[in-house]
Amino acid sequence: MTLKNVFIASTMIAALAGGYAQAQQSAVSNQRTSQDQSEGQATQIFVSSAGVRQIQQALTQKGYSTGNVDGRWNAQTAAAARSFQQAQNMEPTGTLTIPLVFALGLEQDIITGNTGAQGGSQGSDQGTKQADNQRIVVERADSRGTPLHVSPAGVRQIQQALNQQGWNTGQVDGRWGPATVQAARSYQQVHGLEPTGRLEVGLIAALGLTDPIFSAGHGTGPQAANAARPQPSQAAGPGGDRQVDNQRIAMERADSPGEPLWMNSDGVRQIQQVLNQRGYAAGHLDGNWNQDTTIAATHFQRAQGLEPTGTLTTNLLASIGMPRWQRGEFMAGMTTNANVLGNPNPQTTGTISPARGSGSSAQGGGEGQGASGTR
Incomplete structure (x- = not known):
């Protein structure tokens, strides 16, 4: 066999192998997408530590001491919340519940995105501004936020x-x-x-x-x-x-x-799509809050001046364009083409249909x- 024939044969084998690998990868991807949709994914909704600080401050001002206003839902904050809930004839869960947020008059800040209190620490008891800023940096770095109940x-x-x-x-x-x-x-x-x-x-x-x-x-x-x-x-x-x-x-x-x-994967896919559109590589639109989505969300939050939790927080939802998420209204009217200029990962994105969980x-x-x- 001549060298030319050997080269042609090798090229054909490589092409066939590449096509087979691509087909296998596509099959795995489709299988994973099908599995995601059949089993159902969901992502927990959090309140950022900025929102928790607002709640702590409000409880303290009403006479229910949470200790340090530090953005962490610790035992003292839970005890203060429970005492306030009992006094208001609410169920004394000690958790960050929706009725607690409303009873404190913080629904506009917490539920629809905490837009009025990013980063700062009102009511700080840590002394100097430098020490307070250092504490806030630590909170922003290691807190996932607190689950909304x-x-x-x-x-x-x-x-x-x-x-x-x-x-x-x-x-x-x-x-x-x-x-x-x-x-x-x-x-x-x-x-x-x-x-x-x-x-x-x-x-x-x-x-x-x-x-x-x-x-x-x-x-x-x-x-x-x-x-x-x-x-x-x-x-x-x-x-x-x-x-x-x-x-x-x-x-x-x-x-x-x-x-x-929780938010179902229809909503998460739309968040992933917007992150991709804005240049943050959230990866495949699979509705799974995976490592790619976490990293993309963290960079987006940091750029927006939000606490970089990497989690699905209410202020992330507001900043991404979902201020009425609680009504199941996600990205109504948004473009369905994710492959736009500036998207760092066009091969990992796609199109999605309007959210099935929109309430219609x-x-x-x-x-x-x-x-x-x-x-």
């Missing part, structure tokens, strides 16, 4: 809504237990949401509970406290034994932290559909 009363409302539509959550107890996870997953499957089983913004919107969950009255005051109480214990007989039921309610209110709030399926969709699902 739906209160047990809000969880009970969601459980009641699922039950009313035919999806059995078991006992309406304010806990996101296995029966509630399965009911939520089945509901999500039937309504075109990613079946994560998580307590997500899209699920709340689809159930038509955005206003009850994200409102000033939710979970506060005597009237709201009674509105979503657990159902009477079946063990107490028809109608329930009032004393036994009240004891159970008191226990639930005391020991349940509520449930962390909640209108008129799902009445009576629960009966056909798996319970």
